[in-house]
Amino acid sequence: MTPAAWELRAVTVQAGHRCLLDILHLRAEVSSVVALMGPNGAGKTTLLRACLGLATPTRGDITVLGETLRTLGGPALARLRRRIGYVPQLLPARSELPLTVREVVAVGRTARAGLFRRLSRQDWQIVDQWLDRLDLVALANRAFSQVSGGEQRKTIIARAMAQDPELLLLDEPTANLDLGWRERIVETIETLHAQTRISVLLVCHELEVLPPACRHVILIESGRVSATGSPEAVFTAERVRRLYGAALRTVHQEGRHAVVPGGASHA
């Protein structure tokens, strides 16, 4: 059996008496790109946060990069988190934020460098490398709060990648972006995976956000897995109609997927 990037066994996450997540078994192989999809409030972000140890299961085991979270103390959990790049759904949007784009990307090297050490020349080279790879060099010295939403997203992806992670968790990386920026972010994820073979767990709402490298979709509804498989197998016309209650059809073409109004699905 190939090693798992992450695995959940009989996991339940609760908030008071409300069950947020109830997963029997889920597993993703190393170097895979997996998408987590489902309606609002289905438990997608909770699953992502549980993988980071930010949401604690009431029962069950979560294993990430070979470490079982339940057995880890604070320092060991912090060490594991350094191996995981996380792009959150909500970005800090304070106008008082004095950090430049380059400084935000450098946050990715902070934990790696360790306490009581300054960032080394090599750390800054890695920061500059990711600025370059994500086409952010021209913005490096601009204030993070003053660049566009798409540029902020790319900066946060660069920050996560500067961490040199083995697993990348992306929580709706194209939220609030226009079509052009959405495509650029999808291309970025595809290129990053092709270049680094990093394991990716992507939370999204739209089929259009799935990069061609994503061959495994997990559909979550009310905290439970309702379907898993390839995007074509999971997003059939019947399921899309049931999920969204409208006359919609799915189009699958050259590794990309889309939902359009009317009729049956097309391959």
Next chain:
Amino acid sequence: MLDLVFWAPVMAGGALAGASSGVLGTFILGMRIPFLGICVAHAALAGAVFGGLCGLEGHQLLWPALAGAMLTALALGLVNPQRAHLDDNTVLSFLFSATMGLAFLGIGLYGILGKSDNDVRSLLWGSLNFCRWSDVRLMLGAFAALAAYVVVFFKELRAILFSRADAEAAGIRATAVWTGFLILTAATLTVNFQTVGGLMIYSLICNPAAAAFQLARGCRRVLMLSAAFGAVSGLGGFLIAAFTDLPSGAVIVLLSSALVGLAALIRRLMRHSP
């Protein structure tokens, strides 16, 4: 003419209070918790009030004041906003209410017990003109400790300033570093209260940092500029007050406010320049 021998500690105290508040303000305003200064002031007051009720007086009141302020900072640092589902400002409001209630309860007890509360009241209002070299030494010690902490944990504080939750998720020991910073903040502010008072500290935390945010980019530059603006407010305000015979506290606050307006104007002009 100013009697420099007499006024030198006052000028040094004003500049130090301004500089240290400027450093603190970069993080406090950047994290959008400016109310922290007032909250810590009341926590220190509550500590001093109960210290006074226990028989301490004069400079001895500094220790219970420090204890009150540091305990409040510890509580604020250890509350994880995400786990508690509470915003930092909501936690601050609760702590402020609790410490203010305790302080006024204690002051009420002074009346019932027939004791004078002048010593503890002066902590809240401060008295820059009575600052002596012994006060300056204390302020210098607190400033040195704060500066050393910021230098050693600069990259972690920068990450926390961006987002405490994201810093935690990236494997940075954010809670430990932030709590340490808040405890040092409480210590620095309490030491400064004796000289400039809790209410003036609020202006010196907010205004120099707000002016620096207008003019500089990058955490290090903002930090330096904010410290410089703070020192200019403290020292410049005192000098203007001395030469015009106006109340020094009011002039310091107004000068720091004027710096924000000036910085906003400069920024606007820079934006429109070709």
